[in-house]
Amino acid sequence: MSGEIPRVVVVGGGFGGLEAAKALRHASADVTLCDRNNYHLFQPLLYQVATGGLAPGEIAAPIRRVVRGQANTSVLLENVDDIDIERREVVHRDGRIPYDYLIVATGARHTYFGHEGWEAAAPGLKTIEDALDIRRRIYLAYEEAERCPDPDRPPGLLDFVVIGGGPTGVELAGAIAEIARRTLRRDFRRIDPTASRVILIEAGSSVLPSFPPDLSRRARATLEAMGVEVRVGTAVSDVSPEGVRLGDEWIDSRTVIWAAGVEASPPGRSLGQPADRAGRIEVLPDLSLPGHPEVFIVGDLALARGANGGVMPGLAPVAMQEGRLAARNVIRRIAGQPTQPFVYHDRGALATIGRRAAVAEIRGLRLTGVLAWLTWLFVHILYLIGFDSRIAVLWHWAYAYVTFERADRLITEPRRQGAFR
Amino acid sequence: MSGEIPRVVVVGGGFGGLEAAKALRHASADVTLCDRNNYHLFQPLLYQVATGGLAPGEIAAPIRRVVRGQANTSVLLENVDDIDIERREVVHRDGRIPYDYLIVATGARHTYFGHEGWEAAAPGLKTIEDALDIRRRIYLAYEEAERCPDPDRPPGLLDFVVIGGGPTGVELAGAIAEIARRTLRRDFRRIDPTASRVILIEAGSSVLPSFPPDLSRRARATLEAMGVEVRVGTAVSDVSPEGVRLGDEWIDSRTVIWAAGVEASPPGRSLGQPADRAGRIEVLPDLSLPGHPEVFIVGDLALARGANGGVMPGLAPVAMQEGRLAARNVIRRIAGQPTQPFVYHDRGALATIGRRAAVAEIRGLRLTGVLAWLTWLFVHILYLIGFDSRIAVLWHWAYAYVTFERADRLITEPRRQGAFR
Numbered sequence: 001m002s003g004e005i006p007r008v009v010v011v012g013g014g015f016g017g018l019e020a021a022k023a024l025r026h027a028s029a030d031v032t033l034c035d036r037n038n039y040h041l042f043q044p045l046l047y048q049v050a051t052g053g054l055a056p057g058e059i060a061a062p063i064r065r066v067v068r069g070q071a072n073t074s075v076l077l078e079n080v081d082d083i084d085i086e087r088r089e090v091v092h093r094d095g096r097i098p099y100d101y102l103i104v105a106t107g108a109r110h111t112y113f114g115h116e117g118w119e120a121a122a123p124g125l126k127t128i129e130d131a132l133d134i135r136r137r138i139y140l141a142y143e144e145a146e147r148c149p150d151p152d153r154p155p156g157l158l159d160f161v162v163i164g165g166g167p168t169g170v171e172l173a174g175a176i177a178e179i180a181r182r183t184l185r186r187d188f189r190r191i192d193p194t195a196s197r198v199i200l201i202e203a204g205s206s207v208l209p210s211f212p213p214d215l216s217r218r219a220r221a222t223l224e225a226m227g228v229e230v231r232v233g234t235a236v237s238d239v240s241p242e243g244v245r246l247g248d249e250w251i252d253s254r255t256v257i258w259a260a261g262v263e264a265s266p267p268g269r270s271l272g273q274p275a276d277r278a279g280r281i282e283v284l285p286d287l288s289l290p291g292h293p294e295v296f297i298v299g300d301l302a303l304a305r306g307a308n309g310g311v312m313p314g315l316a317p318v319a320m321q322e323g324r325l326a327a328r329n330v331i332r333r334i335a336g337q338p339t340q341p342f343v344y345h346d347r348g349a350l351a352t353i354g355r356r357a358a359v360a361e362i363r364g365l366r367l368t369g370v371l372a373w374l375t376w377l378f379v380h381i382l383y384l385i386g387f388d389s390r391i392a393v394l395w396h397w398a399y400a401y402v403t404f405e406r407a408d409r410l411i412t413e414p415r416r417q418g419a420f421r
Numbered sequence: 422m423s424g425e426i427p428r429v430v431v432v433g434g435g436f437g438g439l440e441a442a443k444a445l446r447h448a449s450a451d452v453t454l455c456d457r458n459n460y461h462l463f464q465p466l467l468y469q470v471a472t473g474g475l476a477p478g479e480i481a482a483p484i485r486r487v488v489r490g491q492a493n494t495s496v497l498l499e500n501v502d503d504i505d506i507e508r509r510e511v512v513h514r515d516g517r518i519p520y521d522y523l524i525v526a527t528g529a530r531h532t533y534f535g536h537e538g539w540e541a542a543a544p545g546l547k548t549i550e551d552a553l554d555i556r557r558r559i560y561l562a563y564e565e566a567e568r569c570p571d572p573d574r575p576p577g578l579l580d581f582v583v584i585g586g587g588p589t590g591v592e593l594a595g596a597i598a599e600i601a602r603r604t605l606r607r608d609f610r611r612i613d614p615t616a617s618r619v620i621l622i623e624a625g626s627s628v629l630p631s632f633p634p635d636l637s638r639r640a641r642a643t644l645e646a647m648g649v650e651v652r653v654g655t656a657v658s659d660v661s662p663e664g665v666r667l668g669d670e671w672i673d674s675r676t677v678i679w680a681a682g683v684e685a686s687p688p689g690r691s692l693g694q695p696a697d698r699a700g701r702i703e704v705l706p707d708l709s710l711p712g713h714p715e716v717f718i719v720g721d722l723a724l725a726r727g728a729n730g731g732v733m734p735g736l737a738p739v740a741m742q743e744g745r746l747a748a749r750n751v752i753r754r755i756a757g758q759p760t761q762p763f764v765y766h767d768r769g770a771l772a773t774i775g776r777r778a779a780v781a782e783i784r785g786l787r788l789t790g791v792l793a794w795l796t797w798l799f800v801h802i803l804y805l806i807g808f809d810s811r812i813a814v815l816w817h818w819a820y821a822y823v824t825f826e827r828a829d830r831l832i833t834e835p836r837r838q839g840a841f842r
Contacts, residue, residue: 038564038832055476057829064608065826074610077564077832094568128833143459143498147515187485189495388820388828392813399809405486407809408478411459411498412549 005030006334009090009099011080011267013040013063015316016299017105019323025070027331032097034090036079038062041128042384044316045393047168049131050257051138051175052183052409053400056128058392061385080106082270085292101294101330104268105323108300108314111263111278118239122161122256125168136411137255138176142184143411145191156243156252158196163236163244164260165202165209167351170219172257173200174354177226182404198228199253201246203235203260208351208359210313215359218368222357236260262314268301276303285341287326293339296329298322306344316383317347352376355401426451427755430511430520432501432688434461434484436737437720438526440744446491448752453518455511457500459483462549463805465737466814468589470552471678472559472596473604473830474821477549479813482806501527503691506713522715522751525689526744529721529735532684532699539660543582543677546589557832558676559597563605564832566612577664577673579617584657584665585681586623586630588772591640593678594621595775598647603825619649620674622667624656624681629772629780631734636780639789643778657681683735689722697724706762708747714760717750719743727765737804738768773797776822 006029010021013035021033039060048054067073082091083104089096110124123133138160145157158180162173180196187193200207200223206216207223207230220230231246238245243252264279273281273289280303282290287304289295298304299319304312312318322342329339348362350372358372367375377397384390396407427450431438434456442454460481469475488494503512504525510517531545544554559581566578579601583594601617608614621628621644627637628644628651641651652667659666664673685700694702694710701724703711708725710716719725720740725733733739743763750760769783771793779793788796798818805811817828 038560038830055478055829056833057476057831060831062608062830064605068607074567075608076568077561078568128831132833139459140498146495147497147499184485186489187483187496388817388824388826391816391820392828395812395816396809399812403809405809407813408476409459409483410478410481410549412477412553 006100007032007098008101008103008330009034009097010103010105011035011083011090012105012107012299013037013075014043014105014107014299014319016107016319016323016326017103018063018066019320020103020105020296020298020327021067021070021073023324023327024073024330027072027327027334029072029101029330029334031070031073032076032099033063033067033073034076034078034080034092034097035063036077037128038064038077040066040385043126044380045384046125046128046131047171047175049128049408050125050134050172051179052135052406053175054393054396055408056132058389058396059384060128061389066385080267083267085271085289085295088294099294101296101333103296103298103323103326103330104271104301105297105299105319106265106267106301107319108262108278109265110258111261112258113261115239118258121241122163122239122244122258124258125172126262132412134257135409138179139409139411141255142188142191142193146188150190154242154254157254158191158193159199159243159251159253159255160196161199161201161244161251161253161256163201163239163256163258165200165204165207165230165232166259167208169200169202169259170207170223170351170353172259173198173228174223174226174352174357177223177228178354178404179406181227183406183409199251200228200230201234201236201244202230202232205233207232211349211351211359212361212366215361215366215368219351219353219359222353226354226357262300264301268297271295271297286329286339287322287342288329288339293333296326298326304342312344315349318344321345350376350379427521428453428519429522429524429751430455430518431524431526432456432504432511433526433528433720434458434496435464435526435528435720435740437528437740437744437747438524439484439487440741441524441526441719441748442488442491442494444745444748445494445751448493448748448755450493450522450751450755452491452494453497453520454484454488454494455497455499455501455513455518456484457498458549459485459498461487461806464547465801466805467546467549467552468592468596470549470829471546471555471593472600473556473827474596475814475817476829477552479810479817480805481549482810487806501688504688506692506710506716509715520715522717522754524717524719524744524747524751525692525722526718526720526740527686527688527722528740529683529699530686531679532682533679534682536660539679542662543584543660543665543679545679546593547683553833555678556830559600560830560832562676563609563612563614567609571611575663575675578675579612579614580620580664580672580674580676581617582620582622582665582672582674582677584622584660584677584679586621586625586628586651586653587680588629590621590623590680591628591644591772591774593680594619594649595644595647595773595778598644598649599775599825600827602648604827604830620672621649621651622655622657622665623651623653626654628653632770632772632780633782633787636782636787636789640772640774640780643774647775647778683721685722689718692716692718707750707760708743708763709750709760714754717747719747725763733765736770739765742766771797771800
């Protein structure tokens with residue numbers, strides 16, 4: 001099957017897959033990068049699209065443009081359904097792509113822990129389509145309230161619930177509170193947007209559970225000062241289009257957002273390998289699949305362990321470093337050299353809450369407030385792909401900082417039946 | 422029915438309706454502005470969204486933000502289905518809005534001159550959803566060509582047909598040619614985007630028929646120099662997903678865009694008044710509806726006549742001036758003063774073709790090339806609503822000018838069945 005030049009297929013153009021493809025730039029290999037979208041998505045800023053702060057195009061870079069200069073690399077827009085690991089072929093709707101080496105970086109998607117029926121009422125945030133759907137729901141809620149005379153207004157129309165107190169949930173809750181308190185403050189005549197409720201629910205004992213306890217406490221206090229009601233220690237037991245049940249309490253809400261859990265993406269499952277509860281696949285220290293030295297798994301799909309045996313978290317820096325190592329290990333294997341184990345260089349963790357408010361832990365140094373927020377801004381601009389986007393995002397942020405406006409509050413597609421919902 | 426303060430309802434937040442609402446800022450009236458979208462769309466730049474040059478949010482301003490400072494003005498997100506002219510009520514899905522004075526500015530939509538079946542194969546460009554659909558079709562055509570091995574490739578996959586040689590058609594054809602020749606030039610491995618065909622079809626005898634003949638000729642020569650095939654003098658007799666029939670000739674094309682005709686929007690028809698072939702409604706010189714001095718019609722829906730009896734063209738400056746006059750006539754009528762007739766202040770016409778190429782006629786002065794193009798840039802930035810958008814658009818244009826990139830080439834929603842088409 002194999003020609004003289006080894007064929008390397010990378011499945012997934014997220015942080016892990018794109019870094020792998022870029023690291024294969026000088027490899028003596030025929031590289032194919034498959035993704036079901038024509039763009040790489042800068043997921044850490046997706047919540048800003050979901051809340052109307054940035055346009056989709058500003059946090060997404062065309063994959064072709066990123067690898068344009070790599071003559072050994074082709075890009076294919078393909079939805080990979082399956083991997084035929086025995087025949088060494090990637091399977092998609094229209095055919096099969098044979099490989100000699102494979103890097104699987106298909107990432108994760110949100111999970112409802114068995115309650116898949118909740119998805120329609122509580123969409124998650126993983127794709128641009130998800131973000132536009134959430135944006136539409138948030139801004140439409142205010143439009144509907146303005147259209148409904150008060151006694152007829154459905155309960156919970158201006159009560160927003162975010163389920164999940166990790167970084168995405170905290171960022172969403174903070175941004176929605178800012179929309180209510182500042183952006184829309186003077187835009188309506190019959191309703192008072194500042195009276196909206198924003199409720200952040202976390203089943204564990206604190207928000208940002210992966211951060212040190214003092215930063216978690218600080219994040220909670222900042223959220224509460226912004227008007228977010230933080231509810232920890234109770235899991236949601238039901239979600240419907242009318243609201244959520246939290247222990248014995250019912251909370252009316254027409255806009256619920258799910259930021260509570262992720263699981264591995266379907267192509268990963270087709271590998272038929274041992275996986276953890278979240279569907280992540282156990283890999284060897286060099287990130288290869290046990291028994292398949294030609295297959296590497298990186299990013300949210302991989303259950304990789306650090307030097308101390310701890311499981312790597314689902315963070316962009318982890319995925320990027322794994323992608324680069326997997327690419328280097330492919331190159332080593334092509335050259336007949338031994339592979340090297342993954343060692344995570346932890347540069348810290350960051351989460352933003354709102355204007356001048358963030359928490360950061362960088363090499364043991366803990367930052368809060370303005371300093372953490374400036375660090376967050378700097379890091380996110382630095383890692384955003386594309387000079388054009390960096391300038392545009394900086395401009396929108398500067399403008400929003402001064403005016404409290406949000407650049408992209410359009411209520412657009414998808415069209416449902418009828419004009420709106 | 423009427424309270425002490427007269428109720429003025431403006432239907433439509435396009436150029437005509439928004440200018441009318443703004444001109445009612447100091448009126449002693451209770452003003453309601455209805456639109457089915459929450460944004461005002463800057464339609465002259467919509468072709469740039471359709472070709473990936475700008476993001477939707479950059480050419481759309483939230484209507485609420487625009488009239489935020491007008492305490493007498495409410496905004497309602499409503500899809501107006503009908504106007505009950507006898508009971509003086511605007512009818513929408515959820516109820517009725519009574520008015521004392523009405524300004525109808527619902528504009529136009531594209532028409533297929535009785536061949537409505539062509540719409541699925543040849544979408545028109547009026548809304549943001551239309552623009553995203555066209556953007557998806559253009560960029561997806563290249564992705565599909567890259568995925569299809571050559572002998573199996575459907576004919577016409579990289580042949581783009583634009584039907585209609587007015588400003589929108591010329592702008593689209595020029596932009597698609599630039600995408601093929603410059604933006605995507607180095608992005609593919611199996612296909613040569615520069616070999617794409619772009620065909621502009623105009624049934625009349627020249628492109629830009631509303632411009633002086635020498636400017637039309639110049640526009641055609643510029644398009645041809647950019648690689649666009651210009652076909653004039655023959656009407657399209659059939660459109661299918663495989664291509665178009667032009668006289669005796671069949672042209673294979675998987676991507677056809679309709680820029681050939683507009684007709685008045687449905688709410689206009691419900692007025693039950695004499696209309697021309699395109700559905701535009703005859704108005705009196707003061708823009709009021711014959712027999713209904715409380716109803717004014719502005720913009721593309723109005724069949725208004727200039728001082729010399731000629732019909733006003735469907736241009737943004739006409740709509741804006743009509744909107745302002747209608748508002749002033751409402752104010753005069755409230756004050757018991759006589760209304761004034763519409764007099765169009767013609768500041769000229771502009772159409773862009775591509776980089777450094779445009780045609781302009783300004784008070785009899787005819788410009789082409791770089792000077793016309795700079796005029797076009799200046800005028801469009803000037804009229805774009807919102808300081809944030811102006812800077813962002815200027816930045817994207819400057820970046821695109823230097824790099825030939827297009828800022829927003831994402832293939833996104835709407836999801837069809839299966840992953841792509």
